[in-house]
Amino acid sequence: MINKTVKDAKAAVADIPSGAMLMMGGFGLSGIPENCISALLDLDINNLTIVSNNAGVDDFGIGLLLKKHMVKKMISSYVGENAEFERQLLQGELEVDLIPQGTLAERVRAGGAGIPAFFTPAGVGTEVAEGKETREFDGKVYLMERALKADFSIIKAWKGDTAGNLIFKGTARNFNPIMAPAGKICIAEVEVLVGVGELDPNEIHCPGIYVQRIFQGKNYEKRIEKRTVSN
Amino acid sequence: MINKTVKDAKAAVADIPSGAMLMMGGFGLSGIPENCISALLDLDINNLTIVSNNAGVDDFGIGLLLKKHMVKKMISSYVGENAEFERQLLQGELEVDLIPQGTLAERVRAGGAGIPAFFTPAGVGTEVAEGKETREFDGKVYLMERALKADFSIIKAWKGDTAGNLIFKGTARNFNPIMAPAGKICIAEVEVLVGVGELDPNEIHCPGIYVQRIFQGKNYEKRIEKRTVSN
């Protein structure tokens, strides 16, 4: 099998240039590529466009990139947990493109799957439909939505092997596996990196063909946004 | 969890009427719903339209339904292993709609996923494109293809639980999981039926939400079309 391992987060993100279009996995703070975000903070780059369902919180996740003014534009479905985000947006320092979550997921999936455009009912009759082609199929109206692709997709998995095959855990899966094929280069950080043959071929969530670089991350904080417990 | 179990194949297919549109999983003879095919043979129905990548062989799989003249139309990508099929087609007793395999898979996936239409490059400039809308995106020409849905999707899995969650084995997965959501009623036959909680939530290939009926099949023959071995 083809070996995709790189040394660490620093090596994995080293060639990401200013102005790059990035996809980053995660839902809320769950399943975000913590190590790559830290490594990006050490790079002297800016004007990034980031596709991510959320924008982190003020002092964690993508919020850290925002605070360092590295981001020009966010493409997300929900950004409501981040005060610095709000400030930059109101000041005109940041652009945001808000997309229904299912449309975002499907546009990303289409980008990786060679589907340039598709039709969805989400957003018909709303401001999301402005400027978009609508079309009726079997009596229901749909919007045409285009595929999304990125220069780099940066994702986080639970286990991976050196060939780039990935397994996720719990709801930390979310956008991670579908972003892998949508990036020209996919960087995957994993909690546990194993040799080829150690993962069951029948249990892999993301085939290694989509992953160009993989490394074992460290010191995962896995911050919890809303700790809710029952008695 | 909602219990989806039915007694056996006979009970599962009992209400399938003449003229129904069926999807049937499998690639070649691998992963085909053997028990349901047998039970269908005992029904006095005909004029079926069947969406299946292949059409079985003369004396096994969908070939058995063809031989009994139960099929009006096949929607497939490759039907070359079946002499009875050829005879009926040449005699005008059978219609066939041949579709590129990837387009077939994506049309089925779209049918289950609420996507009424999408664009694909497969078949551009060929007779597959006849009568279809073409459109250029970023300098490349694509065909618009419509979603496929069925009255019943009939699939075969390796393991399943009573809530309809399914795990497939090897390349017997193929069209089975994507056909489940594309049928109004999905009937799943499994080699091993277990109670809820016995399958790992992280290893399920097809969520039970797509499956309306499940039963444990028996006497699987699993015929091999081309037994090739190395010394």
Add this chain to the structure above:
Amino acid sequence: MLSKDQIAQRIAKEVKNGQYINLGIGIPTLVANYIPDDMEVVLQSENGLLGIGPFPKEEDVDPDLINAGKQTISMLKGSVLFDSAESFAMIRGGHVHLTILGAMEVSENGDIANWKIPGKMVKGMGGAMDLVASAENIIVAMQHCSKSGESKLLPKCTLPITGVHCVKKIVTDLAVLEVHPAGGFILKERAPGVSVEDIKSKTSGKLIINGEVPEMVF
């Protein structure tokens, strides 16, 4: 007037055995507490889980297991995990039978506004637009009037809408109403102690009253 919990309790009576259900944030989440034990329903969380269990015990909290409101949760026997594309394939494909969500406004033709207030910070629509465009049955849980006393049941939404012609039923602190296919809110039930006149005065959209309007039974 109903408490939030009572609104949730009344909505729980709309749930049918064998349904797959998506519950929005706020009052809808409370509905889960009132689904009878003998009823088998499965709750979907659009970040990738079928079979949401109760909040975990302190020692079982897992940052890799949250719901769409980012709260830590648990799984049930028979739960399934999946990615975001599969999750919305499920929603868009109509496999989730019932969506219960909050709203800022509902119009008499079933439009819903619940994601954006002009002039205020936009948080985003999340999965709401996909949900309202897709589910076969959509029930709104909300207060009948805004904090400033304005009716939230309107002839036409004044806020940017989330979806058109999609709301089937509304349960408020005052009433249960159905949206008439040709337009208008059909008053089905009154909250205990609330009069038809009271509801009429607090409903700015067209209210349809057919004969005697019964009090809610829980």
Add this chain to the structure above:
Amino acid sequence: MLSKDQIAQRIAKEVKNGQYINLGIGIPTLVANYIPDDMEVVLQSENGLLGIGPFPKEEDVDPDLINAGKQTISMLKGSVLFDSAESFAMIRGGHVHLTILGAMEVSENGDIANWKIPGKMVKGMGGAMDLVASAENIIVAMQHCSKSGESKLLPKCTLPITGVHCVKKIVTDLAVLEVHPAGGFILKERAPGVSVEDIKSKTSGKLIINGEVPEMVF
């Protein structure tokens, strides 16, 4: 003139380290036998496997593990299984770098015909139309002429085509040829003992000859 195995052997030299490759039925399947051991490539089978291994030993034959030609196969360490939609997402999305397949005809502008002969029984295109419409590099393995001696390298395909402007290179029993972006077959190499004149007489499409044409080296 090359044997089928020699055609496969010559094509194997086009394979690059780190590639994901889809091999069609027939000569293309033989290419796997000539990929050097020190080269890491992964073979995709469009029915749902990355990492095709050798044919299994008699005792390891598994009816649930076949390739796209319906032959029983084995897996390798690091193999992955997936469904048909994922498989063609992989192909259509350009993740498979190289497709090697057979053909009945290739035209000088890179069109390929390999799925249907009018008047004969139609078997279907299987995955061929998806593969030729998607892969960044497509190499055709075929005999230079049909059994009746007609050239299969034509100005224009006479048979129903599988895809347009897609073939990049052709390896036949007589020659290695590249398709010129503006049209025409560029003669790159001759099979041992085969003359340029011989190839010219057996190529009905436009043949482009730039200087000396070397003999193939294996």
